[in-house]
Amino acid sequence: MQTFEPIEFQQARDFSKKLNATFEFIKQNFRPLTRCLLFIAGPPMLIGSILAGNLYTGYFDFVMGFSRNRGNPEMMVDYLTSPILWIQIAGAILLMLVSFVVIVSVVNNYMLEYNATKSNEIEVDAIWERVRNTLPMYFGTTFLYWLLLIAGYVLIILIITGAGFLSILLGVLVGFVTVGGFVYMMVALSLLFIVRAWEKMGFFEAVSRCFVLIKDKWWSTFGLLLVASIIQSTIASAFLIPWYVNFVITMLHNIEGGPVAEPSFISELINNIFMTLYFITSFLLYSIPLLALAFQYFNLVELKEAKGLLTKIDAIGQTPASKPKDDQY
Secondary structure, eight states: OOOOOOOOSSOOOOHHHHHHHHHHHHHHHHHHHHHHIIIIIHHHHHHHHHHHHHHHHHHHHHHHHHHHTTSOHHHHHHHHTOHHHHHHHHHHHHHHHHHHHHHHHHHHHHHHHHHHHTOSOOOHHHHHHHHHHHHHHHHHHHHHHHHHHHHHHHHHHHHHHHHHHHOHHHHHHHHHHHHHHHHHHHHHGGGHHHHHHHHOOOHHHHHHHHHHHHTTOHHHHHHHHHHHHHHHHHHHGGGGHHHHHHHHHHHTSOTTSOSOOOOOHHHHHHHHHHHHHHHHHHHHHTHHHHHHHHHHHHHHHHHHHOHHHHHHHHHHTTOOOOOOOOOOO
């Protein structure tokens, strides 16, 4: 039997080693972490995914029905003014937001428990206790985070508009600069949740901490987040293949080029099932970029403050310890 060796978090890693650590952590903790995600975040995630999947397939049903009725404007008005449609949209958005917050909380608290116990034999009850105690912090952080993004977006619009009144060219140049600054801010704040989880500091102190950590390492953080997100979306997209196949078959059903035939009950059921599976899988796989960002956080802290190295030195007394040489990107 292979001996379990816990992953050391506080360690400087290059780009490939951060990805390797992310997938090694997933490999070690696949069953307990998935179980925690399903039991704790599962209910809102399932209902939100069903609503989102139904909305997505319902939209395409409307488009095909609109085509069958030769662009009847009354049909579009009925669709857009349907109370059920907007109730579904509001419900899907609310439940998906709740799912996002709970998933972030589960992943971060799982890593805290893993680090505390140095074990991957982690029970759902232990993570639920941590999640229950920290959910107000995560919801508050999410609320303030979105307020900050909205304020930044409004400020960008005002700056670009003001510059545009003076000169169109100036407006374009200022637009590039301000949008670039906004993207820089979003990447920096991607560390916000992990900073608050591990350093137990207030929101605005954590925001400042994110910018300190990201300094001179923005591109490596952006690249890691981009690659992890691409991996997440690529794996989740596998569940869209049956949906697209079914959709194409439905579109090609009428070989004479007339209006698209109304989809059958079986066809709609298949669409709803695979669209729901797609959203559920996307939520579960969101743990990939979250874990990658966590290892980037530990990497940045180690590079700038050498906390892991100092801990080792304290543990071994005066025994010389040298920081491993590792190219950082």
